[in-house]
Amino acid sequence: MSARLLAAIVILAAASITACFFSDGYQVFVIANVALTAIVAIGLNVLLGLAGQISLGHVGFYAIGAYTCGILTTRHEWDFWAAFPIAGLLAALAGALLAMPALRVRGPYLAMVTIAFGFVVEQSAAELRDFTGGWNGLMGIPRPALGGFAFEEISLAVFAIALAAVLLILFARLRDSTWGLAMRATRDAEVASQAIGLNLVAVRTVAFTLSAFLAGLAGALFASLNQFISPESFPFFQSITFLLVVLVGGAGTVLSPVVGSMIVVLLPEMLAFLAEYRLLFFGSLLLVVLWLAPEGIMGKLEPWLAPRRGAAEPASEAEVEAFLRRDDPVPLSTHDLSIAFGGTRAVDGVRLTAGPGAVTSIIGPNGAGKTTLLNLISGFYKPDRGRAQLGATPLPRGSTHLVARAGVARTFQTTQLFPRMTVLENLLIAMRLGRLGGLHRALAGPDDEARARLAAGLLRFVGYAGPVECPAAALAHVDRRLVEVARALALGPRVVTLDEPAAGLNDADTARLGELLRRMGSLGIAVVIIEHDMNLVMGFSDRVTVLDAGRMIAEGDPAAVRADPGCAPRTWAKASCVSSAARGLRKRRRRCWKWRISLPATARCRCWRASDCASVAASWWRCSAPTARARPR
Amino acid sequence: MYGLLALGFYITYAVSSTVNFAQGSTMMLGAVTAFTLGVGWNWPWPLAIAGALAVCAAWGVIVERIGVRPFARRGSDLWLMATVALGLVLENVVLFTFGKDPRGMPAFRLMEEAFTVGELRISWLQILIPAIGLAIAVALHLVTRGTRLGKSMLAIVQNPDAARLMGINVRGAIVAAYAISGLFAGVAGLLIAPLFTVSSTMGTLFGIKAFAVAILGGITNPWGVVVAGLLYGTAEALVTAGFGSTYTQIVTFSLVIVALAFRPHGLFGRAEVKKV
Numbered sequence: 001m002s003a004r005l006l007a008a009i010v011i012l013a014a015a016s017i018t019a020c021f022f023s024d025g026y027q028v029f030v031i032a033n034v035a036l037t038a039i040v041a042i043g044l045n046v047l048l049g050l051a052g053q054i055s056l057g058h059v060g061f062y063a064i065g066a067y068t069c070g071i072l073t074t075r076h077e078w079d080f081w082a083a084f085p086i087a088g089l090l091a092a093l094a095g096a097l098l099a100m101p102a103l104r105v106r107g108p109y110l111a112m113v114t115i116a117f118g119f120v121v122e123q124s125a126a127e128l129r130d131f132t133g134g135w136n137g138l139m140g141i142p143r144p145a146l147g148g149f150a151f152e153e154i155s156l157a158v159f160a161i162a163l164a165a166v167l168l169i170l171f172a173r174l175r176d177s178t179w180g181l182a183m184r185a186t187r188d189a190e191v192a193s194q195a196i197g198l199n200l201v202a203v204r205t206v207a208f209t210l211s212a213f214l215a216g217l218a219g220a221l222f223a224s225l226n227q228f229i230s231p232e233s234f235p236f237f238q239s240i241t242f243l244l245v246v247l248v249g250g251a252g253t254v255l256s257p258v259v260g261s262m263i264v265v266l267l268p269e270m271l272a273f274l275a276e277y278r279l280l281f282f283g284s285l286l287l288v289v290l291w292l293a294p295e296g297i298m299g300k301l302e303p304w305l306a307p308r309r310g311a312a313e314p315a316s317e318a319e320v321e322a323f324l325r326r327d328d329p330v331p332l333s334t335h336d337l338s339i340a341f342g343g344t345r346a347v348d349g350v351r352l353t354a355g356p357g358a359v360t361s362i363i364g365p366n367g368a369g370k371t372t373l374l375n376l377i378s379g380f381y382k383p384d385r386g387r388a389q390l391g392a393t394p395l396p397r398g399s400t401h402l403v404a405r406a407g408v409a410r411t412f413q414t415t416q417l418f419p420r421m422t423v424l425e426n427l428l429i430a431m432r433l434g435r436l437g438g439l440h441r442a443l444a445g446p447d448d449e450a451r452a453r454l455a456a457g458l459l460r461f462v463g464y465a466g467p468v469e470c471p472a473a474a475l476a477h478v479d480r481r482l483v484e485v486a487r488a489l490a491l492g493p494r495v496v497t498l499d500e501p502a503a504g505l506n507d508a509d510t511a512r513l514g515e516l517l518r519r520m521g522s523l524g525i526a527v528v529i530i531e532h533d534m535n536l537v538m539g540f541s542d543r544v545t546v547l548d549a550g551r552m553i554a555e556g557d558p559a560a561v562r563a564d565p566g567c568a569p570r571t572w573a574k575a576s577c578v579s580s581a582a583r584g585l586r587k588r589r590r591r592c593w594k595w596r597i598s599l600p601a602t603a604r605c606r607c608w609r610a611s612d613c614a615s616v617a618a619s620w621w622r623c624s625a626p627t628a629r630a631r632p633r
Numbered sequence: 634m635y636g637l638l639a640l641g642f643y644i645t646y647a648v649s650s651t652v653n654f655a656q657g658s659t660m661m662l663g664a665v666t667a668f669t670l671g672v673g674w675n676w677p678w679p680l681a682i683a684g685a686l687a688v689c690a691a692w693g694v695i696v697e698r699i700g701v702r703p704f705a706r707r708g709s710d711l712w713l714m715a716t717v718a719l720g721l722v723l724e725n726v727v728l729f730t731f732g733k734d735p736r737g738m739p740a741f742r743l744m745e746e747a748f749t750v751g752e753l754r755i756s757w758l759q760i761l762i763p764a765i766g767l768a769i770a771v772a773l774h775l776v777t778r779g780t781r782l783g784k785s786m787l788a789i790v791q792n793p794d795a796a797r798l799m800g801i802n803v804r805g806a807i808v809a810a811y812a813i814s815g816l817f818a819g820v821a822g823l824l825i826a827p828l829f830t831v832s833s834t835m836g837t838l839f840g841i842k843a844f845a846v847a848i849l850g851g852i853t854n855p856w857g858v859v860v861a862g863l864l865y866g867t868a869e870a871l872v873t874a875g876f877g878s879t880y881t882q883i884v885t886f887s888l889v890i891v892a893l894a895f896r897p898h899g900l901f902g903r904a905e906v907k908k909v
Contacts, residue, residue, distance in 0.1 A: 054710070054713070098890075100894060101890050101891070101893055101894030104893070104894060104897040105893050105897045105898075107710070108646070108652060108713070108844075108848060108852065109848055109893060109897065109898070109899070111654075111713060112844060112845055112848040112889065112893065113889075113890055113893050115841060115844075115845075116845065116886040116887070116889045116890050117886075117890060119841070119882055119883075119886045120882075120883050120886045120887050120890070123880075123882045123883045123886075124883055126879075127879050127880060127883060236837075236841075240714075240717060240721075243714065244714070247711070247714060277725065277729075279721050279724070279725045280721070280722055280725035280726070282718070282721060283718040283719065283720075283721035283722035283725065284718070284722060286714060286715070286717075286718035286721075287699075287700070287715060287718045287719065287722070290704065290711050290714060290715050290718070291703060294704075294707065294709060294711055
């Protein structure tokens with residue numbers, strides 16, 4: 001966390017505490033409310049800003065905290081300081097429980113789950129009269145006391161401000177810690193975050209729980225400050241206010257909860273003559289902010305407050321190689337791996353072996369099941385039959401993050417970096433291999449010096465020469481590919497699988513990529529690539545496997561495969577034809593087949609779907625490219 | 634009733650993957666406008682109803698233009714908040730122009746007449762509501778299957794970019810979807826007004842319940858939405874009969890959470906196959 005940011009937090013806190021002493025009772029109450037709203041918003045910022053999950057029911061957690069405190073202190077005559085943490089913990093428990101359904105749904109479905117939660121809490125507060133006093137609410141909630149010192153409105157306000165300031169500092173630390181990085185990774189690219197070993201469920205549950213915990217604490221303070229709570233204190237609209245605070249401030253920025261709550265709570269108070277138009281004001285404010293500054297006010301200001309640190313000195317080549325080298329190399333193999341989607345057998349009994357220290361290419365026409373094969377290996381799909389194993393240990397089936405932790409890294413056909421994280425952060429989180437450590441250590445501050453050096457070294461190793469502190473979204477296509485490879489290497493993998501790494505690269509870049517793959521192989525890593533670029537495949541791989549319609553039709557070193565008559569483009573086309581779904585059309589397909597021989601342009605293949613024709617044409621074209629022309633027809 | 638409002642969510646979501654989150658306030662707008670035109674200005678009822686529906690459809694278009702399009706174009710999810718904000722603005726404007734007090738909508742004589750089946754007293758209105766809901770669902774089905782507009786909408790649902798390249802006016806279709814969605818909300822508002830009172834806050838809870846119905850039905854499946862509307866209404870009635878009206882919301886919303894926990898894509902929705 002930068003010194004400027006820390007200074008800003010301290011100054012804000014000091015200024016608001018000073019303001020408390022120069023204000024009348026009502027103004028103090030308003031300031032305390034700003035602080036409480038800020039505390040809830042810090043929690044919501046963890047959920048929305050870091051983990052990217054929306055909640056339209058946060059008032060539910062706030063209410064749980066308030067009622068816990070209210071009931072314990074009035075009915076059971078607990079001390080406030082005993083009830084305060086319990087209130088937070090109960091809300092956190094509710095958060096963890098709500099995370100279960102909320103994790104399975106997304107978008108509007110998630111919004112609905114949280115809305116429903118908020119309503120259930122509000123209505124329960126109204127209906128469980130024996131506990132909550134129903135619509136009459138709870139009255140006479142005592143103020144806390146510490147030693148001989150009794151907290152008044154003003155001291156509670158100061159306490160709330162101090163708490164908010166401490167939480168802001170902790171939030172800033174969390175954001176740059178392993179957990180913060182993990183949450184942002186799951187927000188930016190769910191699939192890729194699993195592929196670097198992050199447990200999506202765990203990360204999001206923690207975000208929900210933390211978020212609910214803070215809302216619960218703030219709720220308890222609210223009960224004690226207000227001394228009276230009723231279901232009317234926690235309407236659905238309040239949840240929207242909390243969201244508004246975070247969005248106006250700028251989701252994900254450290255100061256957004258403070259700035260947002262100042263605007264949202266203070267402004268209507270200052271414009272007292274607008275009292276009746278408050279909702280109108282909120283609505284319009286929200287619209288204007290959303291239009292003009294979708295990244296929020298602090299989204300514009302924070303880069304100034306928190307300048308990016310300088311890049312670390314990259315680790316030397318030898319250190320990088322020492323990190324990557326596998327002294328106990330093991331091969332990746334699949335046995336009878338199969339999966340069907342509907343009636344289509346996308347991958348059918350594939351036995352692939354990718355030796356360590358070698359580059360294995362998988363080729364075949366579009367739709368041959370290459371990417372599906374990778375998805376089976378890396379656990380995105382659960383195979384119907386068969387298994388993949390690393391040496392003698394079977395890989396976990398259908399669990400992406402466990403496969404990644406076992407040492408199988410991958411890249412994607414369309415690059416999937418974490419766009420709103422920096423290049424360096426992309427690598428730093430991957431290096432953790434999903435092991436994030438305790439939350440307390442995350443909050444103690446980052447200790448990433450050595451890792452940052454190694455990450456910079458890895459970037460140099462793959463040939464990335466750009467800046468390490470710029471958001472990944474700003475990179476050019478080639479650089480994205482390279483950074484994605486570096487991120488895969490940051491896992492310290494035994495196997496790296498790359499899905500069409502050369503797609504969109506020019507010849508020079510492709511050649512460099514080929515060299516890189518060779519170097520990765522020479523360090524004892526098993527490299528598996530899917531590729532259409534015949535220069536890359538024939539020039540740089542040690543083994544080539546040919547897939548068609550989900551089956552392996554040839555396997556061997558590049559020269560052998562090139563000589564294999566089974567791999568002539570005609571055979572590919574024919575196999576795709578046979579694999580098409582409707583079997584009754586076989587006769588017409590044969591006729592079609594004849595046409596294709598006489599007419600390489602497949603425009604007249606009426607019986608094929610347009611996409612089939614395109615893929616056949618594409619494979620025909622690729623196989624006639626200069627390198628492959630030597631093959632017998 | 635919920636089904637009707639929920640169909641409004643369905644149609645915009647299907648075409649543009651966005652919804653007017655404040656559909657409830659559109660419904661309120663329909664009821665309030667009809668009341669103002671019909672009772673306040675003494676317009677003949679058919680004209681007042683037509684006017685109210687037109688206002689609702691226009692409001693749908695406005696929401697799309699200023700609340701959804703600027704955000705959808707950027708690919709951000711903020712339309713959700715923007716439509717909520719528009720709903721708030723609308724409710725407040727109505728609050729100031731229409732007043733705070735809820736008013737009763739005069740019902741037609743036909744609607745007030747009731748007949749009894751066994752021990753149940755059923756008014757014509759209670760029959761009319763599901764009948765109109767079902768009729769609209771059937772009409773929607775026929776339109777999407779049978780007309781060019783419907784077919785182009787189906788194409789947009791499946792692949793908006795390809796549809797745009799094929800010369801389909803995607804933006805126009807989205808605007809149309811929002812207009813239709815507003816229209817449905819207006820019809821719902823007109824039907825519900827005689828049963829309850831007309832006020833600026835009448836729509837909020839209804840809107841949320843309707844959204845719950847749309848989500849439960851699996852928002853991409855029109856028949857699922859209609860069936861979910863019936864189920865939700867029945868569940869509400871059963872809970873009210875069994876535990877008393879006070880627990881209605883607690884139980885039904887809890888059921889929504891549980892249902893989504895087990896069927897994340899709604900009761901009748903289909904999971905999309907994820908591709909990597």
